[in-house]
Each structure stands twice: as structure tokens, then as C-alpha cells.
Amino acid sequence: AQSVTQPDIHITVSEGASLELRCNYSYGATPYLFWYVQSPGQGLQLLLKYFSGDTLVQGIKGFEAEFKRSQSSFNLRKPSVHWSDAAEYFCAVVRNDKIIFGKGTRLHILP
């Protein structure tokens, strides 16, 4: 069963615009959730993580994510994107001590 769904394969936004990348998970207990970013030709870099507590999590590079249990979502947001944010973004959940990754959302930035 798919544990993590990223419904958008590609998203295009203008530089300076706000961004929201969607992530839905299927897991019974309180999940451990992550967002990673992969720049072209690079490995994955951790942006932020959620385990418990405050449902709004701050990460690096100005990103934040909000955990909403009622919607089984963990969406990534940034108020104003920069051209350097063009990359692929992966949401992930821990299941059975393994990290399950979504299939990714590729972010394109218009100048």
C-alpha cells in the first residue's frame, strides 16, 4: 500500500511567489515525516522533519511544513521562492523502521 502520495509531479511558480507542495500519507499511528530536496545531479538533502509536538515545523532555506492529522497531510510551504529553489522535492514517512519516499514533485521557477 502506498504510504506517501505527492499528487503533483510538476509545479511551476514565478520567482517571488509563494509555494505549497502537497504530501499525503497513510499510516495509523503518529507518523515520523520528512521533506527532502534534491538539486540536479545531487543527492537528497533534509529540509525538515516532524515527530511530535508543534504541528508547524521550520526547516532550512526558509521552508516550513504543517502536519494536519485530520487531513493526513504534511504540506511544504515557502512564502517567496528563489530561482535556486528549482529542484525535486520528496516527502517521506517512516514505516516499519524504513523510510518510504513519495515519488517526488519537480519544482520549476519562472523568472
Add this chain to the structure above:
Amino acid sequence: DVKVTQSSRYLVKRTGEKVFLECVQDMDHENMFWYRQDPGLGLRLIYFSYDVKMKEKGDIPEGYSVSREKKERFSLILESASTNQTSMYLCASRLGTGGLGQPQHFGDGTRLSIL
């Protein structure tokens, strides 16, 4: 910062060859992982290891094996390379203690082409 180093960024091999992909981490992490990444399929787990000499099959182990003789090094082996193993291979490591929420740290990947 954790450093995960993959020995090659790009590699070209021929069908039938035995191929070794090497990964080294410098943070004394217990857990190490090998993934392959293909367009539209995301990351798929090939093998992982919780400690030295230990290995576990992931979701797609067929055609691969691994070796973990030292804690810092985790090798992925393609026993007889085939063209469908052309892919980006990513290694990751993770601290084994501290609970399930420890993040994985990734290398820059090896783009492997099998001709």
C-alpha cells in the same frame, strides 16, 4: 556535518560485467542503505544494513548483493550487469540509536549506465 561519499559520480559498464558501487560515511552511523532512483518511480530500496556484517533485502533486491565488512563502508554489487540496471544509485546512512525518527543522510549518487 555527516559526509556520505560515493566513489563514482558516473560509471559506464558493459552487460554481464560485475560492478561494484562503493559508499563510505564518516559519522559512525550504524545503518546504511542503497536505493535506485528512476524517473516516475522515485526512490526504491535495494538493500540495507543495520550494522557490520548485517544485511537485509529491500523492495527490489533481485540482481544485486551487498557487503558490509566495516561499519563505515557499504558496497553494492551488481553480479552480472544488465541494461535494466541503468539508473541513478543513491547511498544513505542513518544513526541507529535515538529512535525511529533519525533522518537519512545521502551521498551525491552514482549515475550508472550499462551498455
